[in-house]
Amino acid sequence: MNNKSYMEIDSIENPVNSLESILFFLLREDNIKWKWVLFALHHSLYMFCIANLEGSNYTQVLTKDFNEDNKTCVKKGDGPWKKSKKVYKVRGKGYTLEWEPCDEPENDTDSESNNNNRKEKLIGIWTALARVQDEFFWMSRYTFSKHLVLTDNEWDSIHLLVRYRNELQHFVPVHWAFEIGIFEKICLDVLKVIEFLALVTGQILYPENDENFDVENDDSEIKENEYKIKIKKIINMIRVYLS
Numbered sequence: 001m002n003n004k005s006y007m008e009i010d011s012i013e014n015p016v017n018s019l020e021s022i023l024f025f026l027l028r029e030d031n032i033k034w035k036w037v038l039f040a041l042h043h044s045l046y047m048f049c050i051a052n053l054e055g056s057n058y059t060q061v062l063t064k065d066f067n068e069d070n071k072t073c074v075k076k077g078d079g080p081w082k083k084s085k086k087v088y089k090v091r092g093k094g095y096t097l098e099w100e101p102c103d104e105p106e107n108d109t110d111s112e113s114n115n116n117n118r119k120e121k122l123i124g125i126w127t128a129l130a131r132v133q134d135e136f137f138w139m140s141r142y143t144f145s146k147h148l149v150l151t152d153n154e155w156d157s158i159h160l161l162v163r164y165r166n167e168l169q170h171f172v173p174v175h176w177a178f179e180i181g182i183f184e185k186i187c188l189d190v191l192k193v194i195e196f197l198a199l200v201t202g203q204i205l206y207p208e209n210d211e212n213f214d215v216e217n218d219d220s221e222i223k224e225n226e227y228k229i230k231i232k233k234i235i236n237m238i239r240v241y242l243s
Contacts (some may be wrong), residue, residue: 015047
């Protein structure tokens with residue numbers, strides 16, 4: 001084959017595409033579509049977390065070891081050195097971060113400011129979720145940045161999403177039956193989280209509008225970024241379908 005066309009994808013197009021795939025699969029009429037809906041929902045949530053965290057240096061979302069968030073030392077401005085600590089939820093693997101005062105590290109290899117020794121391995125979804133909830137360090141890139149605050153219902157739905165996704169991804173050859181209503185609730189709850197991560201945090205710098213996209217209306221007011229318009233449209237369409 002001499003087809004030299006290419007598929008292009010980046011850290012913004014990636015989660016947006018998965019969000020769009022949720023709607024695509026929902027429009028199918030068979031119930032097994034929910035397997036693919038959960039896959040796309042999980043991936044969109046995960047990748048919007050990554051998009052919020054990477055900043056201008058993708059190594060920020062790579063990891064050296066599983067327990068990294070229990071020992072990360074950072075210093076902000078003239079403030080004291082602080083070390084992160086995992087605080088697990090009562091149920092499941094999810095956790096948040098707390099920061100405690102600590103002594104200055106003997107060298108920078110233990111601090112988040114130095115990423116030279118990181119392995120080429122992406123942080124897991126629970127780490128990513130913990131970091132997008134962190135107001136002190138990870139979600140304070142800009143003065144207008146906002147961190148994620150999860151409700152108990154959203155925590156529960158995310159735990160169920162990860163559980164069902166993993167069970168379906170690594171399917172044990174037995175007969176399973178899932179209640180569709182549970183999947184619908186998971187979608188609606190997680191969609192709220194995705195909406196916040198994609199549109200409210202202020203941490204994602206979307207590309208400039210395409211040259212063919214009108215950035216001004218007749219009143220010369222700046223129009224919203226085309227990515228944000230697309231995301232809002234997809235989310236609204238998913239909600240209409242699930243309502």
